[in-house]
Amino acid sequence: MIAVIATFFGAGHLRPASGTWASAITVVLAVAAYQAGWALAVPVGFVVATVLGFWAVPRYLAERPGEDPPEIVIDEVAGQLLALSFTVIPLWRHDVPDLLFGAWPGWVAPFLLFRLFDIWKPWLVGRADRMSSTAGVMLDDLWAGLFAGVVSTGLAGVYHGVVRPWLG
Structure with a gap:
């Protein structure tokens, strides 16, 4: 269970750039949650990933050498x-349905x-x-x-307040 959490269901074993893979997977899951009407799953997921990360990372590192091995990606997810x-x-608050332009630059940035x-x-x-601590793995x-x-x-703010009105 510790390894499943620390590697975010094995995403940490994707190479190269396991952290980028984990981040990309997280964005896809967040967009899917938003489209399914579960927008608040994103901030709730942040809290859950953070709590689980602070629990799993020290336990995972106790079993394996190295301060921040690349397979630990729960920190990237959080x-x-x-x-x-x-x-x-x-x-969610403004009920924005247009995920491409209404949410720009919300998913990419x-x-x-x-x-x-x-x-x-x-x-x-x-x-x-x-x-140089297990907390540092999560905190950065x-x-x-x-x-x-x-x-x-x-x-x-710049896009929606300046650029988009200027473009018409």
């Missing part, structure tokens, strides 16, 4: 769900920005990554998700 929550909650912040590791993301991705969500919200 961070990506956090970033997507910044998109899903407003879409959080994915790309989360991967950028997770790989680049600026400021608090890098600080958490250097913690949660910070990356928070940054991605905030920047995505800003991009959505």
Whole structure:
């Protein structure tokens, strides 16, 4: 059970770039949940993935050497769900049915920005990554998700408040 959670049902074994695979799978699941009318599954999933991640990661690392092996991707799932929550909650609140343009840049930006912040590791993301603890495995991705969500919200504001009205 620990390995299933830590690797997000084996997604962590996909190569190359297991974290990117896990993030992409998470986006697909979030879009599917939104389309099925279960938009709040995304922020609830974030909480569940975070709690399960903080539980599973130290147990998984106790059984295997290495501080942050690439197969651990529950941290990417939690961070990506956090970033997507910044998109899903407003879409749900405003009952936006048009997932392509009405939600732009809502699905693409959080994915790309989360991967950028997770790989680049600026400021608090890098600080958490250097913690050399099992908590750091989760925290760097949660910070990356928070940054991605905030920047995505800003991009959505610029697009919907400036660009889209200008385009007509």
